[in-house]
Amino acid sequence: MSTSSILPDEAGTLIVGAGCVGCSAAYHLSELGREDVVVVDQGPLFETGGSTSHAPGLVFQTAGNKLMSKMAQYTRELYDDLGGFRKCGGIEVAYTEDRWEFLKRKREWSRSFGVEDGELLSPSAVEERVPQINADVIHGGFYVPSDGKAHAVEASEEMANLARERGAEFYGNTKVIDLETDDGEIDAVVTEHGRIEADEVLLATNIWGPLFGEMVDVDVPLKPCAHQYLVSDSIDELAGSEREIEQPILRHQDRSLYFRQHGDAYGIGSYNHDPLLVEPEDIYGPDQLDDLGLEYPSLREFTAEHFVENTHPDHEQPAFDAASELIPAFEECDWETEMNGMFCFTTDGMPILGETEDIDGLWWALAVWVTQSGGVGNVIAEWMENGTPRLDGERVDATGASIDRFQGHHGADEFVRDRAAQQYREVYQLTHPRNQPKKQRGLRRSPYYPRQQDLGAEFYASDGWESPQWYEANEALLDEYDVPDRPEWIGRNWSKAHGAEHQAVRDRVGLYDLTSFTAIEVRGSGSERFLQGLLSNDIDVSPGRVRYTTMLNEDGGILADLTVSRLDEDRFLILTGGGSSGTTQGRWIRDHAPDDGTVEVIDRTSARCGLGVWGPNARKTLEGLVETDISHDAFPFFSCQETYVGGVPVTMLRVSFVGELGWELYAPQEYGAQLWDAVWDAGEEHGVLAMGDATLNSMSMEKGFRLWGTDISPEYNPYEANLSFAVDMETDFIGKEALAEAKESGIERRLVPVTLDEPGAVVDTGHPIVDGDEILGYTTRADYGYTIDAGIAYAYLPTDYTDAGQSVEVEYEGERFPTTVRNEPLFDSDREKILR
Template sequence: MNTGSTLPERADTVIVGAGCVGCSAAYHLAEMGREDVVVVDRGPLFETGGSTSHAPGLVFQTTGNKLMANMASYTRDLYDSFGDFRTCGGVEVAYTEDRWAFLKRKREWGRSFGLEGGELLSAEEVVAEVPQVDEDAILGGYYLPSDGKADAISASASMAEYARDRGVEFYGNTEVTDIETSGGSVDAVATENGRIEADDVLVATNIWGPLLGDVVDTDIPLVPCAHQYLVSDEIDALEGAEREVEQPLLRHQDHSLYFRQHGERYGIGSYNHAPLLVEPEDIYGPERLDDLGLEYPSLREFTEEHFYENTHPDHDRTAYDAASELVPALGDCEWTSQINGMFSFTPDGMPILGPDEGTDGLWWALAIWVTQSGGAGSIVAEWMEHGTPRLDGDAVDATGAHISRFQPHTGSHEYTYGRGAQQYQEVYQLIHPREQPRSQRDLRRGPFYHRQAELGAEFYDSDGWEVPQWYEVNEGLLGEYDVPDRPEWLARNWSKAHGAEHQHLREKVGMVDMTTFTPIEVEGSGAEAFLQGLLTNDVDVTSGRMRYSAMLDEDGGVLADLTVARFADDRYVLFTGGGSSATLHSRWITEHAPDDGSVDVTVHDSSRTGIGVFGPDSRNVLVDLVEADLSNDAFPFYSAQETYLGSIPVTMLRLSYAGELGWEIYAPTEYGGRLWEAIADAGEAYDIAPVGWEALDSTSMEKGFRLWGTDITPEYNPYEAGIGFAVDLDTDFVGKDALLDAREDGIEEQIVPITLDEEGTVIDAGHPILVDDEVVAYACRADYGYSIDAGIAYAYLPTEYTDVGRSVEIEYEGERYDATVRSGPLFDPEREKLLR
């Protein structure tokens, strides 16, 4: 391999970073036949000095996030195939009852995502696997036999050797000084040893990513953090231990610790201290390492106070005390190695993957741990080569890791470091799915925010937006409506006001803040032709009509489901969700728009606000406010009009995500305060109630309306997702060929509604669906249906199990619940309420 020798003047692809992610990408590109690939790194090959060099290499595969679990599982298998993985199993212990219940759920996530062999162990069984653990200190543990240790440096070298044999060139000791661009495209990579012209550049530098982001004017919301790792001297409990019989990895997440065996020594990784954040520009270069006594630039000097003093804001004891309690042998040992090692966090804890938005040919693969490194390389290589993210050739939903999910405020130092510190602090914490971030809040407030706060709105953070989930004022409705109790975990961060709002909207009328919904205006002489080639449904409708449509990637996976309203021959408005969905969807639309001037795309991500007025009395509330005729004949279902509500210019859509009579009403943001007041005042006579998004979610589930990101993702095509009615094969659109192939091959999975048989029972999403004791699917979305009085789950079942009336079981916290496959929609199947 080359190390600092003469660089080529040109390459089709340059990968910056020869750690495990960069080498994985090079391996997969070579495997797919991509030629003329060059990899450069500022450090020596392959112990480059980045996070790969000091990472303990623990591969715990189970997580509640399907993408992360699948990437970890792929990484395990890939590195094992090179002989760079040691299967020893992994045990996560429970110190509290809350953690024990969590481990039950965690085991079920593993079963849902295809991880086999996971089991719950008693405290005695944990000690049988890891004898140095104090049995009295724990309640039990979750054990996955296929977990283990990756040798990240060796795996990088193995992948690079495979790639080199297929023509990939590697150059170490070659620091990148610039990424040259012109005309919105990559031109070249400039290094201290020369310049390489390139068509594609992949940045896989992890902790140094923000520095290269600055070079190309791309915000990279990533913060390097240091955590502690210590290796003991020989301990009696491991005397005579052989590498072939290594003990399982051990995690003690109640105190932010992990452990692994090093022969007769024991290693401790600790997040049990205050966040130690680092500025990328302050990461030491090789010239300072010797002076500081450090081996790699990604290391910091060990800080004893963070191990022997309690500096973590959420813990009640030091890392040393907690480690010694669990493993008493560590209480009087000496340490042969002590480091503060760097890795990175993003504001949401997910990786950064995908193509740069401002520069064609520039790609990113950052904020990735060894655990997911092999899988991340597969995904980004498939994306670069074939245009869509895949893992081992199969479609994946990578939207949660897409670089374009980030909103404008995430580029700020204050936000990235504030949320990065929180992600570090909570990495091993027991965080409830509905628990909200504490820092960097109140950034994006809709025009109704203060009025909603007065009504006791419970605000959730949604990409910076403060979105009401329910209103405390509606707890006063509980005397009118029956809302079942929820078990302790599911009742946390939840209010029975949710159930009352759901039923009140069904019986009377509710008003829902839809400010986060994003209108995307497409106009110009080429608007119709452009949208016909982009969307699955025929948008050649008369002015004032709407169509529901999907937008697909080249593999036929659903990128978005949209409401498309036509207002003139040359003007359409597409409506999608807010935050990351708006960012991702609008980017796809904008990038596919013709550049001949025939189409202009305007994204109203903040310049519009909206209110949904839904329920049997919605027409009564609005009829005297609006200039338009709201009768069925004049304003039928799935039509749109631009009119006035009082003096406010509004766009009104006759539809309802709740499945009731209703309208979505959009106006310029500056009119929002008056819009709320006018509707609320007119609604007093009809007992109108403010309704949060929890109720809108549960009403939409009853109605069978899909939610992008949960039951609609790029993993599935429209036929699998149950929205084949929004596909018109008489038009030509992106993804049509793949869709035709899929239809010819036959649909193997299809989404179905499932109801729990026991009244009042509710479960969370992510848990396995079983038929005859075999896991056949998992609940991708779940809630309670207060109008049908049953718990609901949606799942992509194999088609042989989708018969209506089929009995299945859903596993939740170790219990099995009887459930039944249903046909949808579960509520108002004849659409009588929508059409009245």
């Protein structure tokens, strides 16, 4: 049904948006057994006028992010099965030597994330597949034969038809004008043709997403953005349709261009111009479309100056010149089609998925390209139906796409505009993962910030926080400590001060800024019972004790690893990672707290600062400042006390993430500067130094401590992560049944460290670990261990490969590095340093 004359009065699940994302969600929900799915769209079915209607449908399966790669692979397979995919292959060419080296790494990511048919091509081999290309201007290409083109409208219609067979209903020409809520729950969707009550609503509206956010007072941090697409007239290399095999889709990322075949014509997509941001309320309506001669609301007028003039801030050539240099036939052709087509960018380039925290039953699936659309529909359907995101039946880490990742400042329009524009500019750029944004900086600063500036901190932006990575002041330590050089790419945006800091903290005492870590207080008469059912370890300990534990979803996937300090009988302090991880984890805790008044959950993050004091001289530094006995017997490892440090009230934990003697100190924010100064002054005679995130990372790797989001995530359970010591199966907690089933069926992979055999060698994350031709896993985290003097990587390997001493290899930048599986921890296995 493509009209809206007989809308239902109610629906179990109502989806707004009948593009490829909404249709995929309906298809997958109906496949999971939902029969009361209703889909509405303001446009005609199924060429609705959104991005699906004009998108070129390029499915390049390899991304630097595992989730995005896996969803693209699923989309390709799904649309291929439905007849909405053309497997023609995809090639990314290298215009520069830097890009050629990047493509070597990208091929390795593809192998790590399951795309196994990629290969590197010489310029002549690229020309064989794309005869119109000028092979003289490229270094080669990365070719994936299974890439191709999704016919998004056709795929959407086929998914809708299959969903209809299972009871779903689709209504076009039905504009939604309001969303109604009642007592924190979604209640109804109001359309121009009537009101539909619904138990759940999924908004798959892409560029219109922020307008729906305004209806319910929810910030949706994305901006619609236009980029250019042109189709040539016939060109000789494609004329006559003599080629039986369609050419591969093509990317020229060094100039922000892509290309695809249209019969005997050739299309150009260009991001090689200024970001053309569009406010959602300024998207054209039907009357304006008629006046402007545009076919869809997601189109804008073609702006020729952005094609022939150089307006991209990072490129030296305008789009036309760059395209013609690569494809000389464009010099003589005319253009049959010219348009500016809209899609959207979030502040970090990832989709927005999940349920609104304050409105039960209101779900979002926004900022999704055709490339991942089929996979997103599967993930969101599993999430809605079964409570946890899954992809093709497997656990998946969707945290990076969760709507819960956003912080308070993400609601500011200025921030969204600047960061969305940055994402647009960088979408095809060769951007180093440690490159830092220049705008919207300094939003969140710890009270130590001026002291860190004085020490020459190299600040990285981390969810609004300014997080020191290393300190220029510590470069003086290079006279004392040797630090191996790093290869060109992995050595960019890095300093040898990191290696010197690492070694000096092992010898002295380091101060680490913990302010950005998430601090959540749980209190009330029911707090112990609540936490016991929420967390995997036994937290029924006496006041003054600290527990390390995991927090799991119903599938047994790790949502967090955290410490729980029992401050009193009915008062606990939970400490976990900062920024987006803390926000998502904090929501899980709040969502599962009882509403009977026996438990209060309070986020203390913005009210507190934190300071790690770690190293063999930590006790010597603190003992004259602390108003309590901090000897090992009086203040043992994994204990806590509320006391005073130099006149500052603190919650003090005997915990160390670097594997050395030390404490974490947490105080009200206003005392922060005094806390830093008091500890710094006391530590000067003991060689005190400031340490940054880079040092925390490498030191924790040597000690075998897990980092959430890399080593552990919802994709893995505690047994796979070798965290069984954080699980007490004598207690009842969320995920226990799934863990018991996993243990009974057998653990097939485990997280283990490997060290590189070559002295001084270091690799990066996301690269395959192999035995001959077999891909065993990939590096989840990698760095150099300056104490053990070897490169380290962690990886989930099949259990047959987890015994210490076995030899495997890491692929990195086209080379294979011999590595050896090791027992952990690699440093201080007898715990003599941390327990002294």
